[in-house]
Structures are given as structure tokens and as C-alpha cells.
Amino acid sequence: MPSLYESVRIGSLTLPNRVFMAPLTRNRAMPSGVPGPWASTYYSQRASAGLIVTEATQISPMGKGYINTPGIHSQEQIAGWKPVVDAVHRSGGRIFLQLWHVGRISHNSLLPRNASPVAPSAIRARAQTVVETGFVDVSEPRALSLAEIQSTIEDYGRGAANAKAAGFDGVEIHAANGYLIDQFLRSKSNVRADAYGGSAAHRARFLGEVVEAVLGVWERTRVGVRISPVGTFNDMGDGNPEETFACVVDVLNGYQPGYLHVVEDTIDPASPVEHKADFFRRLRSAWKGIYVANGGYDAERGERAVSEGSADAVAYGRLFLANPDLPTRLSRRGPLNVPDTASFYGGDERGYTDYPELARSGT
Ligand code: PHB
DSSP, rough: OTTTTSSSTTEEEEOOOEEEEOOOOOSSSOOSSSOTTTHEEEEHHTSSSSEEEEEEEEEEGGGSSSSSSBSSHHHHHHHHHHHHHHHHTTTTTTTTEEEOOOSSSSGGSSSSGOOOEEEEOOOOOOOOOEETTTEEEEOOOEEHHHHHHHHHHHHHHHHHHHHHTTSEEEEEEEEEETTTTHHHHHHTTOOSTTTTSSHHHHHHHHHHHHHHHHTTSSOGGEEEEETTTTOOOTOOOOOHHHHHHHHHHHHHHHHOOOOOEEEEOOOOOOOOOOOOOHHHHHHHHHHOEEEEEESOOOOOHHHHHHHHHOSSEEEESHHHHHHHHHHHHHHTTTOOOOOOOGGGSSSSSSSTOOOOOOOOOOO
């Protein structure tokens, strides 16, 4: 049986281990959406990950939902990502960019000409975002027209092409955590009466078309998809998650992307759910490709998941944030730095690039 610390192949990519760095929003980009001055150091410090997935990165100005998140829709942003990718490669790592559109989780003040956020349906989330002045309720969204859905799909294709131009090894489509694609997938946020709403197959259509647009740019194994079937963060819910995500897996099996990345718990601290082991076992067995598990894993659970075959790789968020040399620390059962929650979002290099590596043995 494979080990968490053994290599895995995804198409032409050989990953040296199965400890992935999960995407982590850090809000340290420039107001222009160009990665901030410490991003190269931050990511290259974590190059020993089997694969790094970047923080969520907006594909268009309308895809932005928080202050100081990076983008991948302007030449300046592409140029800003290049040194980050190069630094990771020089340190021996591999890095995928996460393509993001927040949909309704935004605020007028973050959008061009104070526009309203867009969503599958005009249903405001009971959720908050962060603007210049701090936390605020998200704004009232308006429903996308069919023409706007098409142009948003094109934005995903352009974002994917821009990521390629910046030198990334691949892209991950963010279809999780209550952002635009997830808003289409789930019945609580999608009440459209057209081909993009109603049945599970209709709700999964937008995801399928986004995948198709991205596959127009990248070879299929260089594309990952991240979902959060039981997540309630950002006011999400679904009348029948079992049916919805069986359909999502079906659609994705048709495209065979490089991996499926599954957030197995809710990231909503206000409403934790018990780990739905049976649900994820069924999802795992329906999915025909590489399965990347995420959500509260430690060394022991991660090792067990890979050796039992319930996951091919495990993505670590908070632990990777605080431990740049996480694969080494996990495999040695070394002590772990404790993540400092106060410096998760925004700020400077403190709590970003100053977490120490394990002292080298023998010194
Ligand atoms: C956040 O900024 O809180 C955030 C961003 C992307 C996620 C989850 C949370 O997928």
C-alpha cells in the first residue's frame, strides 16, 4: 500500500510525496491584485509539498470578494505571479493556481463601479466579507443572464490561459466553499428555472462548462477540481447532497481531470458537522481518478487515509501555513508550530514567512 510520503503520478507530473498544501486566503496581495512582496518567499518556503495549490485567485474584477486577494486577469497580475512560480520551481516545487470567482460573496465597494455581486439567483447570503473598513455583510446579488454565464465561463478560460502564461504547472478550479460554482451546484443558492438550475444535472452544468473551458487551455491532468459537499460556510446547503454530488462526480468522470480535491468537513466554525464517513466513502468509490482529501487531517489520519486507499493524497491548510517543512515534520512526527489565527488574513511578513523550519538534525 502507498504511503503519504511516497510519490504519486498525475499524468506527466511526478509528485515526490502526497502531502499537498491546501489553498489558503492570506489577503496580502496589492490593491491591484498583484501578489504581495513576500509571496515568493512564502510559497517557495513550502516547495517540499507534493503539490502547492495557491490561495484562491480571482479570474475577473467581478470575481473578487475580499480585500487584497490576488487576481489572474491582468498583464500586471500575470507578471506578478511569474517570480512566485519561478521561486517555487527553483526550490524544487510544483504549484497550481486556484481559479476563483466569488459570485454573491462580495460587496459593492469591492466591485467595478460599485456593481452588485452576481450569482445564479438573486438570493443574498447570510455571510460576511472583509472590505477596507473591516467585516461587513455581503451585498444583495443579482442573477446572471444566460449571456453573462457564457462570458463568465470565458473568463475561467482566460484565467486558465493567464496561469499558463505565468508558468504555473496547472490550475485548480475552485468549486467549493460557497463561491460561484458551488452556488450553482447547490439547491439552496440556485433556484434558476433555465438549463442551469432545477435538477442536479442542470445545477452541475455550469461546473461542466467551466471545466470544458479550462480543458481548452490545459491538458486534463493539469486541472484539479475542489468541492465541499457538506460545507455550510457562506450560507450553503442542499436539499439532497447525496444526489447533487453523485451527479457532480458523474460529470467530472466524463472529463477525467487530474484530481478531485474534497473538503470533507465544514469550514464553518459556527456549525460543525460530524464527519460523514459513509458519504465520502461512496463519493470516493464513484470517482475514477486521483482523490485528494482535506479537512482536519493530522499526520496519523493522513497516513491512514493513504495507506487504506481512502485518499491518494491529503491537503493540509493550517498546518502548512504554520509549518513550511510540513512533509518532513509529519514524517518524523516532529513538533508542529501552532498557527497564529490573528495573522491569517492581511498584515505583513509576520505570521506569513516567519514560521521556522525544524532545526536540522545533527546541529
Ligand atoms: C476566505 O477568504 O475566508 C475563504 C476564501 C476561500 C475559501 C474559503 C474561505 O475557499
